Amino acid sequence: MRVQVQTAPFDPATELAGFARGRHDIGATVSFTGLVRDDTGQLVALDIEHYPGMTEAAITAMVDEAVARWQLVDCRVIHRFGHLTPGEPIMMVATAARHRAEAFAAAEFLMDYLKSRAPFWKKEITDQGGDWVKAKDSDEDALTRW
C-alpha cells in the first residue's frame, strides 16, 4: 500500500511498472488516471491547493477502508497539487485483488471519496483569471452508493 501526495509530475505507465507483479494470488488489477481536461481551449492551467497533513491522513484512511472491504492485495494512490497544465495526469489509483469485481469496486470507491473527501481544491486558470471549481451535487450523491 502506498500513498503519495506530490507536486512533481508523474507518468501513470511508469508508476504501474511492477505493480502487482511476481505474485500468484492476484487475479485482477484496475488503474484509474485523472487528467487535466480543457473543454474550451481557454484553460491555461489548473492550480490545486491542498491541506498538508490532512491530505495524506484522509487518503490513507480511505485506502485502509478499501483494503479491508475488498481484501485488496495491493493499492496505490498518487495525487498531485500545485500548478498543472492541460493533458497532465492529476492523480492515479491502482488496486489489486483476487477478482475483477473487487478491484473495480475498490477503485471506484476510492475515486468517489477522493473527489469529495480528500482536501484538495481546484482553480481553473484562463486568460480571464481564475475560477474555483465548484463541487458537484452528483459527486456528493455518488458517496451514497458505498
Add this chain to the structure above:
Amino acid sequence: MRVQVQTAPFDPATELAGFARGRHDIGATVSFTGLVRDDTGQLVALDIEHYPGMTEAAITAMVDEAVARWQLVDCRVIHRFGHLTPGEPIMMVATAARHRAEAFAAAEFLMDYLKSRAPFWKKEITDQGGDWVKAKDSDEDALTRW
C-alpha cells in the same frame, strides 16, 4: 482503438505507455488487467484456446459498442491465448473518456462481455491433469446490467 489477440506475453505498464497522452480532451482513463491466479499452489499453467477470426471480430464489435455508448476517445484490448503460467497477465482493457464514470463503465462493460461473449476457453493444468474452467452463472448474469 486497437484490438490485439496474441500468444506473446505482454507487460501492462509498457502497453499503457503513451495511452491517451498528448491530448486535452481526456479527463479519465481506466485500465484493467486480468492475471493467472493460483488459489491452491497446484496450478502449473492455464491453457487458453480461442476461435481465430471470430475472436478478433467479436472483440472489435464490443469495442465499437463501448466507444459509441460512452463516447470513448480511445480504447485498447489485448488478450492472450496459448500457454500461460501463474502471475502472467492474461488480458488488458484500457479506456479513455471525458469523465470518470464513462471510463469506468466502458471498462466494466468490456470485461463483462469479454468474459462471456469472446470465444476463449480456459483449461487449468495441474499435476493431476487438465480441467476446463466452467462458465459462472454470475458472469452471464453480469451482462443483464448493460
Add this chain to the structure above:
Amino acid sequence: MIEVLYFAWVRERIGLARETVETSAATPAALVAELAAREPRYAAAFADTSALRVALDQTLASFDAPLAGVREVAFFPPMTGG
C-alpha cells in the same frame, strides 16, 4: 458442404478440431441430431446442447437459426474469456 468446428471439451470429446460435413440440415439443432447419430463420441459431445453454444459464420446464433447459406458452423461450451 459446410465447415464444422469444435472447441474446448467438445473438440476433445469428438477428437477433431474441424471437419467438412455433407448435410442438408436446416438448423444447427438438425445438424447436431445428424452428427450425434453418427458415433458415440459425437453423441457424448452433444448429449446436452443446453450446455453448448453455436456460432454461424463466426457470429453467435441459436440452435434453431437457419443454416441456409452458412459456410462455417462452430460448436463450443460457454466462453470463459477475460
Add this chain to the structure above:
Amino acid sequence: MIEVLYFAWVRERIGLARETVETSAATPAALVAELAAREPRYAAAFADTSALRVALDQTLASFDAPLAGVREVAFFPPMTGG
C-alpha cells in the same frame, strides 16, 4: 489559543492562510460567529456556512462539534479532488 486555517476561496476572501486565535468558543459555529463579527472580510467569507466545511485537528467535523482540546481548526469550501 487555537490555530485556524483557511483554504481556497475562504483563504482568498480573508486574505490569510492561517492565524492563531484567542477564543473560548465552544464550537466551530461559535468561532465562526466571533470571526465574522471582527471585520467585513471575515463576514464575507463566513456569510453562508452551509457552503463551507470544517475540519478539527485534520478530521472533518460538524459546525456544532465540541472545540475543547482541539489545536487546529480549518475552514474551506467542499473539496474538489480526484
